[in-house]
Amino acid sequence: MSDEKAARLAAIRAANAAKRGIAAQPSTMAERVSAPSEDLVQTASARRETPAAEALSEIRRAPSQPQRASESDSFADMPPAMAFQTFIGIVLAAILGAFAAIVALPTWLPGLSASLLGAEPKAYWYLSRSSAFVAYILLWLSMVFGLLMTNKLARVWPGGPTAFDLHQHTSLLGLAFALFHALILLGDRYIQATLTQVLVPFQYSGYEPFWVGLGQLGFYGLAIVGLSFYVKERIGRRAWRLLHFLSFVVFALALLHGIWSGSDSQGDLARVIYWGSGGSVLFLTVYRVLVSLARPKKEGRVQAS
Known part of the structure; x- marks a missing residue:
């Protein structure tokens, strides 16, 4: 260890x-x-x-x-599980990866031009959808590990410190994949989205603009929660915990964004992912509330005895 x-x-x-x-x-x-x-x-x-x-x-x-x-x-009180320099490196890798796919791949691999630059390009859309599912699953795992810690179920599996590490790593990796998911759409000539439309909420006017805007808000909420790991000493423990309650809003926005703006949301695999993740987070949240309500009664009986 x-x-x-x-x-x-x-x-x-x-x-x-x-x-x-x-x-x-x-x-x-x-x-x-x-x-x-x-x-x-x-x-x-x-x-x-x-x-x-x-x-x-x-x-x-x-x-x-x-x-x-x-x-x-x-x-x-625990220090961040991922060094800030590592996180910055992951974000830069996501940006450079999107840039390479948009600019470099058509030049380096001319055989992909029909898919990347043709009349009906699909490669960028597939990259965006696949990275979206990866980002969503990482966000879901971050929620699960966070709830396991607060519910004390992490004592059973996988252990408190391990759950904390996984909670932070999955949150920050999900943020990087979400950034790639947005930037890679700049290469899709069918959508023709600009950088402003991709990064500014509700500026996109194409396919399902409202649900896309909710996803953009969720991305910035995830960024706030993820970066709070590195500033909790400055903002204080109370503010840090309050910011973490934003995670529930972020997860709800990501779920709505995926269901209503995803082109493959009606597929069997997508339904399993959305129903399974949403149901598990709801169950762990209700369990957490019940544990919080039962704790004062238990402590009162201990003090009385």
Whole structure:
């Protein structure tokens, strides 16, 4: 296990232990904060040697605050799973890939000219539709892993730190594929969309402009949620969590965009994808709400006993 993943795992375990300690022994925890034990003092230098120990030390200092430590707070304290430089590289790869398909491929592969530049070009449309499905599935996976974390089902599979990594990676990769999905349409001479029509919501006046506009809004919403991983230290934990609620709106917009503007939405495969993804997100969302409602009652019974 790498030091980074070990740090995440240690942070989550320490937060859970702190939560149980505060609920069961508040006076004992206060004594530990005010008077650190000799063992902690003796091992302080050793804990500073690894990232996992540093993260654990930070979480151990959290019980001095009056608010209750929660599992979502421990995830909010974790560093981004994907380095910002890596994310920028992926975005640039999507842009350059679209540019290569539009400009370079007809020159390098003249045999594709009939499909790329002919009277009824279809290659760019196929590239756009395939990348759209990939982007949508990645967005769906990001929603699933995020809900698994907040529902605490990630403890069963695939584990808290792994779910957090997958949640962020799928979100950012989905954003890159969504960008490619939009830019590749610039090469389709049948649609004849301009860069402004592709990037500015509701500026496209061709096929299903309203549903296309909703998809464009969903793309920018996904960008806001994805980039929030890198600015949560500046905007604060509360604002970061509120921004993440935007994910539900983004998913709904992407689903409506795919159903109503997709040319193959009536196909069996597309129906399976849309019904399966929408149904699973709805189920996990309802389960999350029920768990949130049941938690205060459980905590009240524990305090009463």
